[in-house]
Amino acid sequence: MKTISVRGAQEHNLKNIDVDIPKNSLVVFTGVSGSGKSSLVFDTVYVEAFRRFADSSQASYYVMGSSQFAKMSRPRFRSILGLPPALGLSQRQGVAGKISTVGTISGISDLFRVYFAAFGEFFCRKCDIPLKALSFNEVSKKIIEEFNSKKIMFIAPIAEKRKGLFKHEIEKFRELGFSKLRINGEIFDLQDESIKINIDAKKLNTIDIIIDFLLISNDKKQRIDRAIFQALDYGKGILKVEYANKIFIFNTKSSCPQCGESSPKIDPRYFSHSSIGQCEKCEGEGSEQSGLPADLFPCKLCNGTRLNPLRPIVRVCGKTYEEIHSLTMNYLYEFIDSDLKNYSFNDKSKEKVFSEVFRSINSIKKVGLNHLILNRSGASLSPGDLQRLRLSSMISNKLSGVMYAVDEPCQGLTTNEVKKIIQIFKEIIKDGASIIAVEHHPSFLFECEILFLMGPGAGVHGGQIVAKTTDPEHLKDLLAKQQLQKVVPKIELPPSMPVRIPKQVKKNLKVKKSDISLEMSPKKQESALIIFSDICLRNLKTKNISIKQGVITVLRGESGSGKSTFLDICLLPALYSMGGRNLETDSLNLPKFEKFCKVNKVGDIFINIIGYVKPGSMTRSSRRSVASALDVIVPLRELFAKLPASQVMGLTESHFSWNSKLGRCDKCEGRGYIELPQRYAQPVRVECEICLGAKLNSRSLLPRFKGVNLADIMNLTLDQALEIFENHKHIASKVARACQFGLGYVQLGQGMESLSGGELQRLNLTIELKRATLDGAWFILTHPSTGLHGPDIDILGELMRVMTERGATFILVENRDEFTKFADNIIEFKI
Structure with a gap:
């Protein structure tokens, strides 16, 4: 088949979609955040491709077993035909580990x-000259000369910091008649059958066979040579000599001709950090x-x-x-x-x-x-660089007949860099592969062969294919119409937002404390700025940078121009040194920026709270939901515990927690699903057959508020929850902030791992916003366009503009042109 034919796709918010996706083409799905792009491309097409590969190969029986595979749930669709093997690159792969490079x-x-x-080629670490081979006679002569009249132990190294039980090796040396075995420094008697030798197979173990223990002298040369021969034979060319609790290594393959030092046996692990x-x-x-x-x-x-x-x-x-x-x-x-x-x-x-x-x-x-x-x-890599690095690993092996599912390959890139990515994709397609991408960058959209526009809205208002086009001019018309239809709502910050007025501002306000409101925040002082001069940092060519207070500043430039380096090494530490603090983190590991630049303040700079928001910075855990991220879980449990039905049944707040033994479902332990472990892949999740995904036990599901139980509430969108809890200000105010960021379609109980990069970004900003006063609040966002379509950017931009008018400062690391109209200050970084 020339197409991937999808019929009746209903995963997440997809509304029974029928679509034919051409093969051997660059196909792009775009649309507002939450419109169903990832649900179709990744959660339906890509997941089904993996499921079929595992099902059709014998590997599935080794990966998770036939009985477990029978339980593996497939995505919700009627049929998919023409589906090739697939490789996926999703934003949900998370951030890199601290020792990854x-x-x-x-x-x-x-x-x-x-x-x-x-x-x-091996060199002596003392003399820095090439090591050479050492003959048996040379080893014997050196030992007799260096250890004459000394009692030494001849040892054959069997394993050097390796995992395993080593049962075969132990039995082999027992049969050969050896009596002493040393495991991780402890000596065992091999011939004593009453002694059990237990080795932890999961740990790195060092195992040696003690060949002989004798006083060195010329009249014992025959015994010495026999011990050397056996040790080199069993140690594969390496002999250990122990004297006075010190180990001396003799390697017949590499020894220094000048100082006589030998190197240990080198394998690839010696080059691994x-x-x-x-x-x-x-x-x-x-x-x-x-x-x-x-x-x-x-x-x-x-x-x-x-x-x-x-x-x-x-x-x-x-x-x-x-x-x-x-x-x-x-x-x-x-x-x-x-x-x-x-x-x-x-x-x-x-x-x-x-x-x-x-x-x-x-x-x-x-x-x-x-x-x-x-x-x-x-x-230390930016999200865009990390994405491209993983992309390079995926495409290095040119595979024909496969489908690449790629999530936002252009995040954080300039227009010129996007063109390079497009050229690479076209080369891959020439080699016989197919590419399906989820992307928003205009330059990428106009270069694709087929584009599907999803929407028209997000969540329950999306999940449909609005249009399909192969004509760039038609695409421009579609995007223009979508911009007109998507009216940016009037941004009004919730009145319940906590505001802490700085001491120096309070002195100038002749009003009562109860009269203080957001409207009374001082006007932004664009004249106040922080000047970074004499910058000497990696390959950063810009030596002088000025950051203005109370405005939106955009840092632009190609990858490697130094944007993230300046941010992490100079800007952030300087802000914290001026009194800024991050309420999310108790202790911060900040570098000394004075080594790399000079910092001067012009005007009245005030820094209170610093919100550093970047894609992937929030943990994508299925145990953590949107409700817990917004801090409404505890108020909800308190509310349900106070219901009359709960009082009669003796239910407490713990009975409404899926992390408590009192409230959680015993079968799935409060997860809502059962994990089927796999040997070579991620675990497969199947909905719990007892609680059906509710996470709570049957008693905890009985009390109801306005006709719904707690599990039903967790299935509500934020917009729906706002209506139900309109009279509960503590809950409503927190939910309202997320709705202001265009997240009203997201469900309260939705797991963090299911959110797109753009949704995570905005949720992160919502969380920062709930704690920060706008006076002295500095927000730093890296690639805020991640996962955002044009209308989504307009919503975020308008909200940032309103917040700066109330005293906030924004610094964005961003290359998308759509942010230019919201920027008060643009700083270009050049290579």
């Missing part, structure tokens, strides 16, 4: 570890303080490399593993395309690894990440 995320570090361990090669001081983070960039604040022991400095020096083409990981992608590409290419020539083993490295680096260059280094922390 560009190299580990892309998989390039794994390839280099193999290459260095197998083909690298998450394994035995990890620097013990920084635990693989590379920085002097947890959470700070390794290249700007390097750990003194490892110098930011993340690796143990006591490892042997290994070089390939004159460069160490650490040096390669400090090169930008441009320089690394040149090194690989010349030196490493020549070094691997005519060697099939080397060429196999080399081709994988070259293909991966080339993919990273194509997606425009030339400024990155392999050692760069994954947690």
Whole structure:
């Protein structure tokens, strides 16, 4: 079939959709946030593609078992025909781990570890000269000379920090007649049958066989040689000698001709900062303080490399593993395309690894990440860079006949960078693949081959395909009409919003405390600004930057121009040093910005609360719902506990909590679903057959408020909840704020993992807003356009504009042109 034919799609808010998606084309689904794009592309088409692959392959029986697979629920649709194998890249993959790097995320570090361990040239870490092979006679002579008249232990290393039970190895040496076995420093008698040797297979274990223990002298040369021979044989060329609780290694394959020091047996794990090669001081983070960039604040022991400095020096083409990981992608590409290419020539083993490295680096260059280094922390990447890095890993292997489902590949990109992504997608399509993308960037929409516009609204007001077009001019008309139809509502902040007036402002107000309201906030002072000068930071070319108070400032520029670096290293620490605080975090790990810039204040700068909001910064947990994020769970439980029915039944607040044994469903333990574990994939979730997703037990579901129980309320949208609780100001005020951000269609009980990036962004801002006074409130948003369509941006922009008029300050890291009309100040970052 030439199309993927979907009939009767009803997942989430989809309204029985019928759609034919062309294959071997660049197909884009767009529309307002919550209109059903991800529900169709990811939760229906992509999920069903994975389910069918697992179902049709024998792997499914090993992955989760046939009985479990029979319970695996499929998405809600009538039929899907012509569905190819699929690879997905969703925003919901979350943020990178604290010790993840560009190299580990892309998989390039794994390839280099193999290459260095197998083909690298070893050097002495003391003398920095090449190690050479050591003969048996040389080992024997050195031991007799160095340990003459000393009692030493000959040891054969069997396992060096490896997982496993090692039952076969233990039984083998017992049968050979050896009596002493050492496991993680503890010696066991192999011939004593009453002793049970238990090894924790999940831990890294070091196992040695003690060959002999004797006093060294020339008249015992025959016994010494026999012990050396056995140790080298069982230790695969490596012998350990222990004297006075010190270990001396003799490696017949690599020994220093000058000082005689031998290296341990090197495998790829010695180059891993998450394994035995990890620097013990920084635990693989590379920085002097947890959470700070390794290249700007390097750990003194490892110098930011993340690796143990006591490892042997290994070089390939004159460069160490650490040096390669400090090169930008441009320089690394040149090194690989010349030196490493020549070094691997005519060697099939080397060429196999080399081709994988070259293909991966080339993919990273194509997606425009030339400024990155392999050692760069994954947690320091902007959401757009992280998305593109994962995209490069996905496309490095050119696969034909597959479908790529991609979520917002253009987030955070400039128009020129978007064009590069489009060109890459077109090359992939030429190779026989299909691409279905969820995207909002206008430049991307006008270049796609087929576009589906979803809507017309969000949540219950969406879930339909409004239009389909292949004509860019028709697309312009559609988007223009949608902008006109989507009237931006008048933004009025809830009157119940807490306002704390600064002391210096209170002195100038001759009014009673009860008369203070939002309208009395002082006018924004555009003349007040913070000047950052003499900036010396990575590749940042802009040396002087001024940030104005009380306005909307947009930081623009291509990836690698220094926007996020300036934000994290200079701006944020400076704001906190001026009295700002983040109520979400008790303690902050802030760098010393004085090392990288000078800061001066002009005018009356006041900073009270700092709201730093970025996509993915909120935990996407299924146990955490929108209601809990908005802090309305506790008021709801209090309300239900006070109902007459609850009083009669003796139900307390705990009986209305799915985290309490008193209230939760015993079958699913308050989750609402049962997880079916899989060996090689994420667990599959099936709705609980007892509570049917309600999470609570039957007693807790009996009390009702206005005819509905607590589970019914959690299924309400925020708009519906606002109507029900209009007389409960404590609940209504919190829900109203989220509705102001256009989230009225989201359900109260919706799990955080089901929200799109744009929804998370706005919910994050709502949470920050509920705590902050607008006077002295500084909000910093990175890529606020994530997941937002044109009308959504208008709603967010109008709200920010109203808030700045009331005293707030906004700083946006954003490249979408739609934000320009809301910006009072634009700062361009250039490469």
